[in-house]
Amino acid sequence: MLHEDVVAHLRDKLIDGVLPPGSRVPEKELCAELGVSRTPLREALKVLASEGYIVLLPNRGARVAKMTARNMEELFEVCGGMEALAGELACHYATDAEIAEIKALHDRMAEFYEARNLAGYYPLNRAIHEAIVRATHNSVLMNLYENVSARIRRARFVVPMPPDHWRLAMAEHEAILNALQRRDAIMLSSILKTHLRNKSEQVERAGFAESDETPVPAATARKTPAGKTPAKKPPAKKNQPAKSEMERIP
Amino acid sequence: MLHEDVVAHLRDKLIDGVLPPGSRVPEKELCAELGVSRTPLREALKVLASEGYIVLLPNRGARVAKMTARNMEELFEVCGGMEALAGELACHYATDAEIAEIKALHDRMAEFYEARNLAGYYPLNRAIHEAIVRATHNSVLMNLYENVSARIRRARFVVPMPPDHWRLAMAEHEAILNALQRRDAIMLSSILKTHLRNKSEQVERAGFAESDETPVPAATARKTPAGKTPAKKPPAKKNQPAKSEMERIP
DNA sequence: AATGGCAATTTTGAATGCAAAATGGTTCAT
DNA sequence: ATGAACCATTTTGCATTCAAAATTGCCATT
Known part of the structure; x- marks a missing residue:
């Protein structure tokens, strides 16, 4: 293969x-x-x-x-819709074992939160969201979610995690687990959508200005950018939507 | 290209x-x-x-x-989630012109309904749903919706349209337009999800038993476009090599 | 020096060629 | 008769080749 x-x-x-x-x-x-x-x-x-x-x-x-701010916004909107749908369906279709598994993931994640271990927290956070989607037993949704969430993941290198945001996210996760255990579809759906919107806003605030206009020229092993030594561009283009480089798609 | x-x-x-x-x-x-x-x-x-x-x-x-009953169910679940999301986003992002355009489509569709012209009704129905998705101004959602709805469309040849179902669908469309004009995101989202669920149930009732095990063989030039009337299961085996083809998916 | 045009090179898109795997049919042994 | 094994044919997956387009570099002209 x-x-x-x-x-x-x-x-x-x-x-x-x-x-x-x-x-x-x-x-x-x-x-x-x-x-x-x-x-x-x-x-x-x-x-x-x-x-x-x-x-x-x-x-x-x-x-x-490219990952423009608008594109990320779109992806987050769709991802939020998918997670909301997943929560709703999971309340209907998840087995008790699946919910127990999600609780286990949640508890482990909570420990990392208590220890303020972000590197440990992140993978479990992702695992929980994926487990909820899996619990829908809807393979179409799983595939689409995998695609959308992976495209969002491309932007992860720019997200800081302020303490109060983290606290909020953790509180939301408590509510998520709670709603799922009660199989409260409406509630879970709603929380997940809010959860994603918060994450979206956080990412948006972190900003994409830089990736909007990577003057990156060609290729793989870019030891030395052959093109035009962009080194000192950043300050100049900050306010401009910066279609300068990439928009050669006539 | x-x-x-x-x-x-x-x-x-x-x-x-x-x-x-x-x-x-x-x-x-x-x-x-x-x-x-x-x-x-x-x-x-x-x-x-x-x-x-x-x-x-x-x-x-x-x-x-293949289009199994379960697969269709999954597609409808996802499509319903997407339409609900689209309705919500459209309430936020649609321009007045876009809403006016949707109303125009709706009115034309209503005329076909009054005339009980199903052939005229269907394309407009589809156009309305697509217009709502477009009105989100979310290209990610548009692409995914196009894919999911097209995959559902593969099954359209089996849907009859009983009068009372049609009446219900039309009433739902009135409510859809109304909610959109009032930009009532919650309401529109909810109606669209219900609307899709009704359609899903209708399709499910129409049944997919046959497509679960189509003995259809190689299929190059099918002049008879796969009408839902195979009607000849016995001779089907005779005409075609039958077994050597299909169920070799270990 | 800057611009425009022209040829050489590179890159892209598609056709062809070739080895490995699967399929089909036949023969042969039980 | 059943089915196991073998060989011929087809099909699949990938590499290679070839033509067209784009990019680049060079030179002439202004």
Whole structure:
């Protein structure tokens, strides 16, 4: 299964930001790196484009999809809707065992919160949300959620976590678990949507100005940016919507 | 843009049921039919697989995704969640012009309802739902909705429309328009979810038992577009190799 | 020096070719 | 007769090749 491997590998690279938003996707170098020919690689690019990670420009190759503030907003809106739906469905369809499992995850996460261990907290937070989605027993929703949440995850490197936000998030998680245990669909749905909106606002406040205009030129091993030594651009473009670089999509 | 053409063409074929669920996707014949080589066709298959229309079996080619009752249920659940979200967002983001446009569509649809013209009614019904989603100004949601609703549309050939169901649907649409005009997000969201659930139940009642086990074989040029009247189960086995085709998905 | 045009190179998109796997049919042993 | 094993054919997956488009570099002209 070479094809799926290539898709998975590239998707991870895109989620992890190894290939920076706005940059070109260098077919040749990726072929060399993965040890495959262009055929399976191009197939993978088509798939990743349909998943929203990259954009295909006819006769001009692929570029990594940018993360604009608006785009993140959209993703959060959709993700919030999905989580709300997941909560509602989970209240109907989750088994007691699944709810117990989620409680276990929650308790472990709470311990990390008490210890103020963010690195331990994050994975469990994610695991809980994924477990809720799984508990819907709705594979269509699982797939779409995986896509949307992964696209959001691309932005995770810019989120700080102020103490009061963290406290609020933890309180919301208490309410989430509580509503799920009572199988209160309306309540769980509502809390999850609020939870996501808070996260969205927090991310928005953290700001995307920088990723809006990465002047990143070409490619993979960018030891030395060949193009135009962007080094000192940041202050200049702050207020401008900055379509300067990437918007060459005529 | 040859690649996109191939994807679009095949997707239409899949939505329209020209390639029946469960059947093999004959690469060679589609190449001949579309006048392209296998390379762009296979790229298209990968994309369609990621969109959920077909299933790729390693070293065994592609098969058209089946529509089981459970799968339809899942799609309707997700679609309902999306429409509810769309209604909510549309109340916030729609322009007055967009709402006016939706009202215009609604009024035209109402006329077809009065005339009991189902063929005229359906496209407008769909146009209204799409317009609501567009009015969210959320392109992520638009893309996902397009995918989910198209996958549901594959099942449309089995839905009858009893008079009282139609009356109920029309009443719901009145309420939808009303809530949207008042920008009552909660209400609109709720009505849309109910509206979809009703449609889902109606479709479920119509039944999918048949498509759960379509003995349909290879399927290249199906002149008879998969009418819901196979009616000839006995001879079906005779005409086709039958078993060697379908159930080899271990 | 800056701009415009032209040729060389690179990159993209699709067709073809080739090895491995699966499928189908036949033969042969039980 | 059943079915296990073998070989021929088809199909699949990927690599390679080829033509067209875009990008780049160079030079001439202003």
